Amino acid sequence: MxxxxxxxxxxxxxxxxxxxxxxxxxxxxxxxxxxxxxxxxxxxxxxxxxxxxxxxxxxxxxxxxxxxxxxxxxxxxxxxxxxxxxxxxxxxxxxxxxxxxxxxxxxxxxxxxxxxxxxxxxxxxxxxxxxxxxxxxxxxxxxxxxxxxxxxxxxxxxxxxxxxxxxxxxxxxxxxxxxxxxxxxxxxxxxxxxxxxxxxxxxAGTAYRMLISDRGARMKQGDVVLVWGAAGGLGMYAVQLIRNGGGIAVGVVSSERKREALLRLGCDVVVNRNDIGIGDDLSDPAQVIEAGKRLGRIIRREIGEDPHIVFEHVGKATFGISMYVVRRGGAVVTCGSSTGYDHQYDNRYLWMKLKRLIGSHGxxxxxxxxxxxxxxxxxxxxxxxxxxxxxxxxxxxxxxxxxxxxxxxxxxxxxxxxxxxxxxxxxxxxxxxxxxxxxxxx
Known part of the structure; x- marks a missing residue:
């Protein structure tokens, strides 16, 4: 030594x-x-x-x-x-x-x-x-x-x-x-x-910039925030920041074990992605819309309204759904793409519904x-x-x-x-x- x-x-x-x-x-x-x-x-x-x-x-x-x-x-x-x-x-x-x-x-x-x-x-x-x-x-x-x-x-x-x-x-x-x-x-x-x-x-720093900073989504009290991969490190810090800031956290996870961990953390709504048919390959635009509709129905049933913000870092497998499910005038804030960088989404939902796409990094x-x-x-x-x-x-x-x-x-x-x-x-x-x-x- x-x-x-x-x-x-x-x-x-x-x-x-x-x-x-x-x-x-x-x-x-x-x-x-x-x-x-x-x-x-x-x-x-x-x-x-x-x-x-x-x-x-x-x-x-x-x-x-x-x-x-x-x-x-x-x-x-x-x-x-x-x-x-x-x-x-x-x-x-x-x-x-x-x-x-x-x-x-x-x-x-x-x-x-x-x-x-x-x-x-x-x-x-x-x-x-x-x-x-x-x-x-x-x-x-x-x-x-x-x-x-x-x-x-x-x-x-x-x-x-x-x-x-x-x-x-x-x-x-x-x-x-x-x-x-x-x-x-x-x-x-x-x-x-x-x-x-x-x-x-x-x-934690990345999640802070994405959600709280004036360079990110500028989350405010009462905002409904959808968090993909919410049981991972980035997602768990995001859920805490949402809760601390008076937001409403909706987490998406891939197993019941992860769902239990998020509920322990205080996440308001937890959705198992397997229950809504979201895999790693949603190449068919019709699949994206159907999965988005299923997820949107769950969020509206539990919260009563669509998300103001989508916290997106999964990438290819979820990005099209994120752009679809966020409310009119809402924001998708994205960093990283663990399932792939080649994102596909229907641009009509971005342009005609005045949604915002925010790139964030560190x-x-x-x-x-x-x-x-x-x-x-x-x-x-x-x-x-x-x-x-x-x-x-x-x-x-x-x-x-x-x-x-x-x-x-x-x-x-x-x-x-x-x-x-x-x-x-x-x-x-x-x-x-x-x-x-x-x-x-x-």
Missing amino acids: STMIEAVRRGAGPEALTAAEVPSRYRAAYIRAEDVDMFGVTSDRDVRKSIRVGDVPMPELAPDEVLVAVMASSVNYNTVWSATFSPVPTFEFLKRFGAQGHWEKRHDLPHHVLGSDASGVIVRVGSGVRRWAPGDHVVASPVQADEQEAASHADGMLGDQQRAWGYETNFGGLADFAVVRATQLIPKPPHLTWEEAATTAGC ANLQEQWECHRLLGLGKLMPALSCTYPLEEIGEAARLLQVNDHIGKIGVLCLADRPGLGVTDPGLRERVGEDRINFLQGV
Whole structure:
């Protein structure tokens, strides 16, 4: 064990962390460029075959970056995309990024360290970092913005060089150490464990922007919001934000187990998609309309009206229904497309009924801080359902790939057991273990 890892695990202070030696190599979950064609024409690109865990070289730190000792991370769907080398191999992103300059060139490697979530301890800061220091407990935003772009000063998500950290960049969070720009950092909520805090930025921040931000759907009290994939990490944060904001949450799930978990969370109406005949392939427009009618009837029966907002991230399998079922003048807000990017919908429902389509992607740093303020106040709960060690990242990512998960899947990195990292036990007690761990045992 390196002196740095030993110091981090025993909770050493800033002086000891600064004195400890940064290891020349570190353990990480990664994919290899030489494996890009490994799946051939097979229909099941099993991520357990492509994700590897082993030592990789430690990169040099740029002036605007920090080195974080990662205590815990979590699995996002972009981990699945990376490990299946689809829709495009991420090495193409790294090559284009690496062509931009000296510091960017570090990212263009024959291996790609994955992961867009992390909680941990800062152990080194670059020469240009002002507001952070070794010993700080932080969460990393998955959005890497370029502060030298003019558009980034209006909204970090608008810059041409905005990237998904750990997906469009190297040195991500599924590792013992991660390289993070200072403009990605958020204070860790002190009452949460490392693994709980690691589930928040990627999904909670994204849901916050989609629903609450003035750049998203601008949900208001009383709005009926339809949430696809409501038992996943993104969906569970969406349901909480809807409930907190006085909205009415209608969740769609794929099993009775997931339905029970959403009811425990307080979702107003939960619909099993199997009961309305929604599969992964609705290529016939008539099927889309019929499925939309069935779903609309259920929502009107339970709530009395059509949705004001549809929270859409499933993509190809649901998008046409979303556009059909949202009310006249309503909004479909979309990010990601886990079932495919090739969306089909009847444009008459968009144009003739004055509906709105809002594209959303991640969250800017201010939105992340606002969202984490809710977490820090105990008004938003982590959606952690299970935790895996880093050595079993393949199994963890497979759960997400086949949609056999609930909420967020945590991954322990330098934390050698669950439950560590709480620095405000009084707040944790006031919030309540049963609320924080609402998914345990589901």
